[in-house]
Amino acid sequence: MVTMDRTEDAQVSSVVQETLQIHGTSREELIPVLSEINDKLGHVPTSAMVDVSKAMRLPIGEVYSVASFYKMLRIQPRGKNLVLFCESAPCHVMGGKAMYEKLVAELGIQPGETSADGMWTLVATSCIGVCSDGPVIVINDNIHGNFSLDELPGILTKYK
Numbered sequence: 001m002v003t004m005d006r007t008e009d010a011q012v013s014s015v016v017q018e019t020l021q022i023h024g025t026s027r028e029e030l031i032p033v034l035s036e037i038n039d040k041l042g043h044v045p046t047s048a049m050v051d052v053s054k055a056m057r058l059p060i061g062e063v064y065s066v067a068s069f070y071k072m073l074r075i076q077p078r079g080k081n082l083v084l085f086c087e088s089a090p091c092h093v094m095g096g097k098a099m100y101e102k103l104v105a106e107l108g109i110q111p112g113e114t115s116a117d118g119m120w121t122l123v124a125t126s127c128i129g130v131c132s133d134g135p136v137i138v139i140n141d142n143i144h145g146n147f148s149l150d151e152l153p154g155i156l157t158k159y160k
């Protein structure tokens with residue numbers, strides 16, 4: 001379980017208040033508010049959802065549903081390294097399935113999850129436009145393509 005200390009809590013609170021001042025507290029602003037909090041903090045912490053639900057007078061369940069529904073929003077902190085795996089057809093036919101299975105085994109997490117040590121977050125994504133290099137993964141902003149299954153552990157090690 002991830003816990004926040006008081007400094008983090010104060011930071012979250014201040015970001016929420018600042019964002020609500022910009023957008024206001026009407027129901028129509030829920031997604032823009034959550035989106036901006038996500039951009040500023042890297043995810044939408046539970047305490048931010050509680051603050052937003054109070055300010056907008058919305059049930060916490062509704063705020064949580066919205067925050068957890070949209071792929072652009074994260075309700076868990078992101079790991080140190082964000083690994084995007086391309087799951088579109090062109091990469092798939094270039095060996096993407098085997099790469100996916102190796103990646104999941106190496107990281108010990110499924111898409112959408114963050115490793116317990118906070119090192120990795122794995123996200124499955126659609127085509128990122130470099131299909132000729134498939135199968136492709138992106139770690140942080142670095143594209144890795146045209147590599148073999150045996151090379152994957154070495155690539156991951158560089159980011160530890």
Ligand code: FES
Nearest residue numbers: 086088091127131
């Ligand atoms: S299908 Fe994977 S990069 Fe285009």
